[in-house]
Amino acid sequence: MKDYGLVSIVTPNWNCERFIAETIESVLAQTYQNWEMLIQDDCSTDGTSEICTQYAKKYPSKIMYIRNRTNMGLLENYKQ
Numbered sequence: 001m002k003d004y005g006l007v008s009i010v011t012p013n014w015n016c017e018r019f020i021a022e023t024i025e026s027v028l029a030q031t032y033q034n035w036e037m038l039i040q041d042d043c044s045t046d047g048t049s050e051i052c053t054q055y056a057k058k059y060p061s062k063i064m065y066i067r068n069r070t071n072m073g074l075l076e077n078y079k080q
Contacts (some may be wrong), residue, residue, distance in 0.1 A: 007035040014071075017046040024055050024063065037063045043071040 009027055013020060020039075027037050039052050049067060056065040 009037045011039045014042040015044045015046045017048045020048055020051050039065045041067040043068050
């Protein structure tokens with residue numbers, strides 16, 4: 001398989017409890033393995049945070065979960 005370098009998958013979301021696990025599982029199932037997933041949550045009020053936190057703990061080298069401090073309607077800047 002060709003190496004395309006690190007692929008960053010940016011996944012903004014808000015109240016995506018019904019779909020976020022399926023989204024993450026889809027990324028995990030890819031054959032290309034040089035990726036990172038950045039999940040940015042805009043202050044969801046459903047179970048999105050809990051689901052994303054569990055995946056980030058299970059795959060700490062692959063998945064980063066970022067939660068905005070307030071609902072902004074956009075991605076918040078972050079620093080690693």
